[in-house]
Amino acid sequence: MHSELKLRLKKLRAAGAFERVDAIVLYNPEFDMIDPNATYMTNVRADGALVVVYPSSVTLYTSDMSAPLTHGSWAKVEKAESFREVVRGIGGTVGLNGAFMSYASARRFRKKTDVSPFFAKARAVKTPYEIRTIRASVREARRVLASVRIVRGRTESDVASDIIRETLSRGLQVAFHPIVATGRNTSSPHHTPTRIPIKHFCYVDYGVRYKHYCSDLTVPIGIAEGVREVKGVLDALEEYIKPGVPAAELHNTALKLLGFRGKYLIHALGHGIGLEVHEAPRIGPNSKGVLEEGMVVAIEPAFYMKTRGVRIENNYLVTRNGCKRL
Structure with missing residues (x-):
């Protein structure tokens, strides 16, 4: 065996x-x-x-x-x-x-x-093999995005199609249909790409499936109010991602760090990733569990106002004393 x-x-x-x-x-x-x-x-x-x-x-x-x-x-x-x-x-x-x-x-x-x-x-706590494979999945996802032309004037659906095409050309599978959102569409967390041209800012939420294991990233592209602040929150949260931390506490910490934007975070802060894009642990306001060494989680602070939104998402391995960005 x-x-x-x-x-x-x-x-x-x-x-x-x-x-x-x-x-x-x-x-x-x-x-x-x-x-x-x-x-x-x-x-x-x-x-x-x-x-x-x-x-x-x-x-x-x-x-x-x-x-x-x-x-x-x-x-x-x-x-x-x-x-x-x-x-x-x-x-x-x-x-x-x-x-x-x-x-x-x-x-x-x-x-x-x-x-x-x-x-x-x-499945919540990954084996060394799973950790290596998810790390490779994240690496491949970043390579895919780096190969896609995302500039002002191209449509959301053009970019989404290119991400899918590039993923398949590399012998990978898409973990989920890519989200490409610009303008008012950034206020919808699960927006479906349209023929609307990209303006001064967009975010891309995508992931690949490598040897059955998923990655899940959201990358902001361009300039928009709040991007620097959300990135600062994500960077600050890395100090709180460690074994023993209650998942609900991590979510609530993000709300505090977001300041007035916290009330516009309308989804859970994060979730586990692995064979599924969303799996245990769930990191939300009502979560009961705690983080454990060996978990791999996607953390995605965000805010969604009436006409605009910003989301940034990275994947992390919970280590013995803290976390490591994959």
Whole structure:
């Protein structure tokens, strides 16, 4: 068994995933519906695949059509003519990803329980392999942006299209559809790029997927009121990102540092990144957890007024005594 898979099974056991179940079943129904926990246990993104996880072993069941997508799997790979027969052979209580699996699929299991919280806990603190891979994902994302022409007069959608094209040309995948916002559009956190030309300022929120792991950056381009102040807040927050700091406290610290702009921060300060763009921990005003060594988080102070907004986002590794910008 691959050493990384051994470590992940150990983390899953330590999180308590197998205390009430005999096996865990994860299912990827379509190419655009891949359970991140299945990828976590196999190192592949294969559609039409069933993953069965026991405390000390993992098997990936696939069809002939999806078999090529299983190359590189850390789990044992077996072809199955019928997933229904595989499921019937699993006895006892089955753990399912309640945050992902459909009701129609879940109802096939008579004795079942949701194990998604245990996966979230195990995945929140990254392994050394994951940290290296996310660091590379951030590096690749910065290279992509450096290769894209972002100047006054080009449209938001032109820039977004170029980011996607450049990402794919490098053998990467986009982690999410790029956000390019200029003018009044900067006041919308999840703006969809339009044919509006870029003016004196825009921000670009984008990320790539490298070896299944995501980056998530927001870069301001040009001159606008508040950019220097938000950058100063992000720089100052680096002193507060360390093990033991409550996530809610970090969010509230950002509000104080933003001053009068704090009331215009209308989303959580940050979130974990990894196999998903948004995963544990959530760093918001009502978050209950604390930062731990080995977590990788995206921190994005911002403000959104009626006609303008500014957001800057970097990715950080929580280290033993503080943090490191990736």
